[in-house]
Amino acid sequence: xxxxxxxxxxxxxxxxxxxxxxxxxxxxxxxxxxxxxxxxxxxxxxxxxxxxxxxxxxxxxxxxxxxxxxxxxxxxxxxxxxxxxxxxxxxxxxxxxxxxxxxxxxxxxxxxxxxxxxxxxxxxxxxxxxxxxxxxxxxxxxxxxxxxxxxxxxxxxxxxxxxxxxxx
Numbered sequence: 001x002x003x004x005x006x007x008x009x010x011x012x013x014x015x016x017x018x019x020x021x022x023x024x025x026x027x028x029x030x031x032x033x034x035x036x037x038x039x040x041x042x043x044x045x046x047x048x049x050x051x052x053x054x055x056x057x058x059x060x061x062x063x064x065x066x067x068x069x070x071x072x073x074x075x076x077x078x079x080x081x082x083x084x085x086x087x088x089x090x091x092x093x094x095x096x097x098x099x100x101x102x103x104x105x106x107x108x109x110x111x112x113x114x115x116x117x118x119x120x121x122x123x124x125x126x127x128x129x130x131x132x133x134x135x136x137x138x139x140x141x142x143x144x145x146x147x148x149x150x151x152x153x154x155x156x157x158x159x160x161x162x163x164x165x166x167x168x
Contacts, residue, residue: 010081012038014066015046030055038062038080047091062086089149113147116140121160 011029013021018039021029029037037059041047047063050056064076065088076086109117112133119129126144130137144156151166153159 007032007035009034010036010038012040012077012080014040015042018046030059036060036062036080036083036085038064038077038086040064040066042066044090044094047088048094051087051091051095060085063088063091065090089146092150093152095152109147109150110143112143113150116143117147117151117159117163120144120156121163 011032013029018026029035037056039047039050039056039061041050041063042065047065050061050063062076062080062085064073064080064086066073068076079086112135115133116129119132124132126137126140129135130140133140135143144159147163148154148156148159151159151162153162
């Protein structure tokens with residue numbers, strides 16, 4: 001790869017390109033200072049291999065699927081460009097429990113997801129949560145659903161338990 005002097009701050013690579021990169025190209029990519037790397041994957045196996053790669057773990061690596069609607073995909077890319085991080089919930093859900101908790105951490109949840117999960121863990125109903133947070137019941141259900149996916153939980157009770165495990 002040739003450089004023009006300006007180094008990228010964000011680099012988005014897809015699975016086919018990564019598979020074709022030489023070791024020298026890969027070393028160059030990983031040597032870029034302060035790089036936010038986005039990896040767009042086609043297969044879950046590749047995403048999990050990237051997540052487990054020690055060289056990638058030292059960088060801010062984002063894992064996003066290629067098989068989502070374009071508007072969703074562009075929103076994820078915009079998040080990465082603006083300094084956020086993203087790991088597809090399906091990748092997190094496929095990790096062993098210990099790694100999932102580490103991968104998500106409390107910071108992997110949005111503030112609203114944290115708020116809703118805290119209320120769920122405290123035993124509140126969706127109706128009560130909606131009233132307490134000034135949200136619609138539908139919005140509460142949406143935050144609970146997305147938070148549950150991030151935690152790899154299959155239901156409300158499991159989400160509350162995993163949320164409590166993560167809290168100090």
